[in-house]
Amino acid sequence: MHQSFLNIQRYRYALYAGLLAAACTVSYVVDSWRERPAGDTVLGYTLGGIAAALILFLMSYGIRRRSFHARAGATKRWLSMHVYLGVTVLLVATLHSGLQFGWNVHTLAYGLLCMVVLSGCWGVYAYIRYPTLIARERGAVSREELLRRLAETDARALAVAAGLDLEVRELIADAIRRTRLGGSVWAQLRGRDESMLLLVPIRAPGYSQLVSNRGQQALIAQLAQYQTTTRDTGAQHRVHQLLQISGDKAVVLRRLQRDIQIQGLMQFWLYLHVPLSFGMLAALAVHILSVFYYR
Amino acid sequence: MRVVLRTGRVGRVAGRPRYRQAVLNVATLTIGRGADQLIQIPDARLALAHATIEQRDGGLHLRVLVEELVAVNERPQTKAVLRRGHVISLGHARLTVEDIREDGVVVLRFDLQTDDVAAETPAAAAKTLQETGLRAAPASWTLAVGVLVLTLLLPLLTSWNTPLRPSLRDGALVPSDALWQPGPLHAAHRSIGGNCNACHGAAFGRVADGACTTCHPATQHHVPVQSPARAQFAGMHCADCHVEHAKPSRLVDTGSRSCVACHGDLRKLDPNTPLQNVTDFGTGHPDFSLALLEPERGGGDTVWRTRMSPAGFRPRPEEHSNLKFSHQVHMDEHGIKSPTGDQKLGCADCHQTDASGRSMAPIRMEQHCSRCHSLQFDENDSSTAVPHGDLKLMFTALEEHFSRMFLRQITPGAEQPDRRRPGGEQAVMTRDEQRRALEWTTRQSLQAARELLEKRVCVECHTVSRVPGAAGFEQWRIEAVKVTSSWMPRAQFDHAAHRSSDCITCHKGADQSRSSGDVLMPDIKQCRGCHGGSGEGTRLASDCTMCHRLHLPGRGDFEVPPQHSGPAGITFMAGVP
Numbered sequence: 085m086h087q088s089f090l091n092i093q094r095y096r097y098a099l100y101a102g103l104l105a106a107a108c109t110v111s112y113v114v115d116s117w118r119e120r121p122a123g124d125t126v127l128g129y130t131l132g133g134i135a136a137a138l139i140l141f142l143m144s145y146g147i148r149r150r151s152f153h154a155r156a157g158a159t160k161r162w163l164s165m166h167v168y169l170g171v172t173v174l175l176v177a178t179l180h181s182g183l184q185f186g187w188n189v190h191t192l193a194y195g196l197l198c199m200v201v202l203s204g205c206w207g208v209y210a211y212i213r214y215p216t217l218i219a220r221e222r223g224a225v226s227r228e229e230l231l232r233r234l235a236e237t238d239a240r241a242l243a244v245a246a247g248l249d250l251e252v253r254e255l256i257a258d259a260i261r262r263t264r265l266g267g268s269v270w271a272q273l274r275g276r277d278e279s280m281l282l283l284v285p286i287r288a289p290g291y292s293q294l295v296s297n298r299g300q301q302a303l304i305a306q307l308a309q310y311q312t313t314t315r316d317t318g319a320q321h322r323v324h325q326l327l328q329i330s331g332d333k334a335v336v337l338r339r340l341q342r343d344i345q346i347q348g349l350m351q352f353w354l355y356l357h358v359p360l361s362f363g364m365l366a367a368l369a370v371h372i373l374s375v376f377y378y379r
Numbered sequence: 380m381r382v383v384l385r386t387g388r389v390g391r392v393a394g395r396p397r398y399r400q401a402v403l404n405v406a407t408l409t410i411g412r413g414a415d416q417l418i419q420i421p422d423a424r425l426a427l428a429h430a431t432i433e434q435r436d437g438g439l440h441l442r443v444l445v446e447e448l449v450a451v452n453e454r455p456q457t458k459a460v461l462r463r464g465h466v467i468s469l470g471h472a473r474l475t476v477e478d479i480r481e482d483g484v485v486v487l488r489f490d491l492q493t494d495d496v497a498a499e500t501p502a503a504a505a506k507t508l509q510e511t512g513l514r515a516a517p518a519s520w521t522l523a524v525g526v527l528v529l530t531l532l533l534p535l536l537t538s539w540n541t542p543l544r545p546s547l548r549d550g551a552l553v554p555s556d557a558l559w560q561p562g563p564l565h566a567a568h569r570s571i572g573g574n575c576n577a578c579h580g581a582a583f584g585r586v587a588d589g590a591c592t593t594c595h596p597a598t599q600h601h602v603p604v605q606s607p608a609r610a611q612f613a614g615m616h617c618a619d620c621h622v623e624h625a626k627p628s629r630l631v632d633t634g635s636r637s638c639v640a641c642h643g644d645l646r647k648l649d650p651n652t653p654l655q656n657v658t659d660f661g662t663g664h665p666d667f668s669l670a671l672l673e674p675e676r677g678g679g680d681t682v683w684r685t686r687m688s689p690a691g692f693r694p695r696p697e698e699h700s701n702l703k704f705s706h707q708v709h710m711d712e713h714g715i716k717s718p719t720g721d722q723k724l725g726c727a728d729c730h731q732t733d734a735s736g737r738s739m740a741p742i743r744m745e746q747h748c749s750r751c752h753s754l755q756f757d758e759n760d761s762s763t764a765v766p767h768g769d770l771k772l773m774f775t776a777l778e779e780h781f782s783r784m785f786l787r788q789i790t791p792g793a794e795q796p797d798r799r800r801p802g803g804e805q806a807v808m809t810r811d812e813q814r815r816a817l818e819w820t821t822r823q824s825l826q827a828a829r830e831l832l833e834k835r836v837c838v839e840c841h842t843v844s845r846v847p848g849a850a851g852f853e854q855w856r857i858e859a860v861k862v863t864s865s866w867m868p869r870a871q872f873d874h875a876a877h878r879s880s881d882c883i884t885c886h887k888g889a890d891q892s893r894s895s896g897d898v899l900m901p902d903i904k905q906c907r908g909c910h911g912g913s914g915e916g917t918r919l920a921s922d923c924t925m926c927h928r929l930h931l932p933g934r935g936d937f938e939v940p941p942q943h944s945g946p947a948g949i950t951f952m953a954g955v956p
Contacts, residue, residue, distance in 0.1 A: 117914040122625070123561070184626040189530040189558050196526075227506075250399060254386070261421050262414040266506035269513055280414040284401045292384070292401030294417060344506050351508050358515040363522030370531045374559035377538070378579040379586070 089163040089211075097161075101168035105175050108134065112179045121182035123190070124375075131180035138173040139197075139368060142166055143361060167208055174201045193371040196364035203357040214350040221342045230340050234265075237333040244325045247318075251284065252310060256326065258282050259303045265337065266344050273352060275345030277337065281306070300334040380434040382408055384418070385477070385488045398488070408432040408487075410469060411444075418489065422470030429469065432461070432485075439479060441467065529554045538575070538582070548573045562624040578623075591617040597936060604935030611641065611648055620929065631924050638923040655690075660921045661912025666691030667903050671698055672863045681859040688898070697896040701858040703840050704895040717751045726882040726889070736875035741864055744768070754836055756827045765831065773831075774852040777824035784823075785816050821851075828852065866900050870926040 090098075108131060115127040122128050145166045149159060177197055185191045222230070238260050245256040262280040266272050281297035283306060295302045304327060311323040382405065385398035403417060410418045413427035420429075426445045433440050439461040441451065448455035450468040459465070467474040471491060478486040505511040534556040537547045547555040556575050564571065571577045578590045592598065602608040620637040621630055631637070641648060642657045655665040669688040674681045681701075688696035714721035729747045733740040744752070744767045756777070757763040763780060765773040808816070832843050832855050842858040883889055885901040892899060910925075911918030930937065 119914070182626075184562060186560070186562055186626070187558075188560055189534075190561055192526070192530065254399070258419075261419060264414055264504065266504040266510075268505070269508060269511050272505070272508065272511070278414070282401075282417075282419070284399075291404050294415070340506075348508050355508065355513055355515055355518065359518035359522045362519035363526050366523040366526040367530065370527065373531070374534070374556075375561075377582050378556070378559055378575060379584065 089160050089167065090208075092160055092164045097164045097168045101172040105172045108176050108179055121179070122184060123180055123182055128180055128182060131176055135173055135176040135180050136368065136372065138169055138176065139365070142170055142173060143365060146358070167204070170201055170204050174198065189367060189370050189374055193364060193367035196360055196367050200357060200361045200364050203353050203360060206353040207357060210350045210353055214346050218343065218346050221339055221346065227340070227343055230336055230343070234333065234336050234340065237329050237336060241326060241329045241333070244322050244329065248322055249319075252307075252323070252326075254284070255281075255303070255306060259297060259300065259330075262297065263337065265340055269348070269352070272344050272348040275341050277341055279337075299338065300330045304330050380405060380408070381484045383484060383486045385486065406433070410474070418474070420470055420472045422472065424470045434483065434485065439476070439485060530558055534558055540576075560624050562626040563628065565623060565625075565628050565630050567630065568623065585616065586618050588617045591621070599930040599932060600934040600937045601929050601931060602934060608649065638927075638929070657923070659912035659914075660910060660923075661907065661915055661918070664903060667867065667900070669696060669866045669898065669900055670863070670868055671696060671898075672700070672861050674699055674701060674859065674861070683861050692898070692902050696898045698863060698898055700860055700862045700895055701842055702860045702862065702895045703842070706889055706892040706899075708893075710890045715751075718753075730882070732874050736878075737871075737873045739864070739874065742862065748840075752836070752839065754831075756831050756836075770852070770855065770857060774824065774828060777827050778820055781820040781823040781827075782816070785820055825851065828855070832857070871928065872926065
């Protein structure tokens with residue numbers, strides 16, 4: 085069986101985290117018979133202390149991960165510990181809260197912790213799911229190779245179009261110019277083909293309009309229309325070639341867009357996880373301080 | 380706006396140049412590097428949306444959307460009103476205003492200075508999140524500092540008595556130290572408002588007792604302040620038992636730790652205490668014991684002393700109220716004889732709560748009994764009722780009655796006093812007449828008294844005895860009656876809260892009781908049918924304060940220990956040993 089960060093050393097860290105979670109839950113249940121669960125009972129302070137210690141330990145993973153001396157095996161173990169204890173800390177913090185929430189800094193710290201853990205869970209999902217998806221979408225081909233193929237189809241299209249009317253040349257050039265790949269964070273994560281095309285009526289009256297060239301569909305339709313209007317067989321053959329090239333380009337473009345999207349999703353959770361955890365750390369500090377400031 | 384956009388000359392027709400042209404019907408003509416622009420110029424020097432051309436107020440207006448200037452006829456501008464012949468330079472592209480026709484149609488010519496389509500490539504765009512400039516560190520700093528400013532700095536500014544305090548506390552949605560509240564104030568303390576410092580004094584110090592006694596100065600102690608037990612409370616603070624900002628909202632820490640901390644093992648504090656230990660109502664509470672009134676006949680008057688019945692009602696306690704009463708007779712299901720025929724009585728006919736609804740009002744002869752238990756000695760004359768409650772008054776009433784009869788010369792019996800002599804302007808009785816009248820009156824009164832006391836009326840409910848050696852009215856004695864009104868004086872029972880239940884549910888067997896000696900109070904098992912301990916899940920969770928109070932009346936003021944200030948260590952509920 086492949087050793088991932090989840091099943092490393094036969095789920096040893098899952099077992100440790102599970103034992104801690106079970107101990108906290110049992111204490112909570114037993115104590116709740118005696119007194120109302122809250123953060124300021126003896127057990128409440130204990131659980132709070134455990135949760136705070138866990139949080140500091142979990143956040144130190146960011147430093148350890150960058151450590152120059154860390155070996156790959158060790159890093160994997162740290163990650164395994166980070167994941168399992170990260171899920172456990174949410175449980176411990178929930179028990180510490182006694183399920184008392186309100187519009188205050190205490191609930192803010194808890195809410196941020198929830199978001200940190202949820203974004204971490206997304207990260208776990210991303211690490212398990214997306215590499216498989218990337219392999220399926222891209223195959224063994226690298227992104228650079230795909231980009232090279234894209235440039236190649238564009239060059240071929242321009243070469244073929246060179247022998248055609250200016251309208252077609254302009255059309256091909258415009259389609260290349262207005263092809264969109266990547267872009268803003270939102271555009272990358274959304275993964276939609278936002279390519280455009282300025283449609284200028286060919287040999288016909290009418291207005292120009294800017295339309296979506298998703299999947300090169302608008303270009304292909306326009307080329308097909310042009311093919312029906314020309315009588316020149318040489319030109320028809322070239323347009324036929326252009327149609328094939330455009331189809332190829334659409335496929336390459338789609339694979340690139342999916343690749344950018346999945347790679348983006350695989351990284352994006354960390355851009356939530358890290359800032360949220362620092363915000364949570366600040367809120368946690370204020371939570372602890374304020375509890376003892378106004379006692 | 381209708382724009383004819385000419386792009387590239389395609390030849391000459393009849394001596395005039397011919398262009399490839401497109402007619403655009405738009406509100407605003409957008410120009411820039413972006414794919415969403417109507418005129419897209421692939422030049423890195425231009426912004427995604429660089430400029431617009433708009434027709435308004437009869438003019439054609441160029442507006443530059445970026446900080447840079449755009450050359451119109453080689454003169455840098457930020458905005459311009461375009462006229463025929465104007466040439467706008469945008470990167471390597473040139474836009475010429477060829478014509479603005481009478482009907483408003485604008486003719487523009489678009490030229491790329493290097494019209495080399497082979498150089499076209501997809502516009503360079505970020506293909507990874509890194510390339511978009513997304514970084515975790517700035518976001519982390521922003522979030523952490525934002526949290527610190529909003530939830531620490533602003534509340535601290537409120538807490539330190541800065542000039543900002545009022546505006547921060549009064550402003551809705553403005554962060555203040557209210558953000559630190561773990562829960563809202565209890566309803567009883569809402570009038571304090573948002574002023575945290577009304578109770579919270581020095582930073583990192585607990586709420587001082589003085590903050591409480593400012594508004595609650597006469598709070599009573601738990602034990603008599605003169606007793607040695609007071610020493611057990613040395614060093615205790617209000618906040619040891621009282622909580623605020625709790626959820627659900629409450630003022631007393633009803634968790635078992637406050638009361639049970641001491642009462643769980645009282646012998647530890649006082650080896651000689653007569654009190655029993657309590658840990659939880661459901662599982663560790665002593666059986667009930669009743670405070671029964673016991674008559675003690677000293678020389679003259681009866682003295683009532685309180686005697687505690689054995690706990691758990693074993694043996695069955697007996698009340699000695701000196702009253703003869705059978706609940707069974709009075710609550711006969713067929714009714715009981717009354718002046719208006721047979722009447723069925725219910726509990727509430729005699730047992731009524733006081734105005735608060737919590738406790739039972741005393742039962743009074745005049746109010747509850749006298750309608751049936753008439754005190755008339757002449758059954759046919761309602762004016763012959765004697766007063767209740769005092770034998771002397773009764774005898775006086777009898778003597779008055781018979782004296783009046785004598786004087787009016789109306790004699791109920793065969794024996795008649797002498798009639799007055801006729802022509803009696805001489806109304807004064809002779810000494811002999813007076814003596815005879817007194818004899819007659821006394822004899823009649825004693826006879827009526829004997830009838831009332833020993834045969835018909837009083838004896839039905841009261842214990843009537845004769846005092847040996849005494850004569851006249853002195854010879855009778857009625858034992859004083861006192862029914863226990865507070866059976867469990869240390870507990871607070873609320874009848875109003877139990878109104879939805881029948882009386883008989885708790886006062887079991889009341890309708891079958893034949894003797895007034897029967898104690899009809901429920902025992903703890905009865906209560907535990909519905910009430911469980913404080914952590915109870917299935918029954919009503921009942922903590923100590925549901926029935927008991929800590930600050931007992933008449934104990935003396937709870938002393939305020941010297942104020943402690945400054946930072947104190949972390950202590951978990953100082954009351955817990």
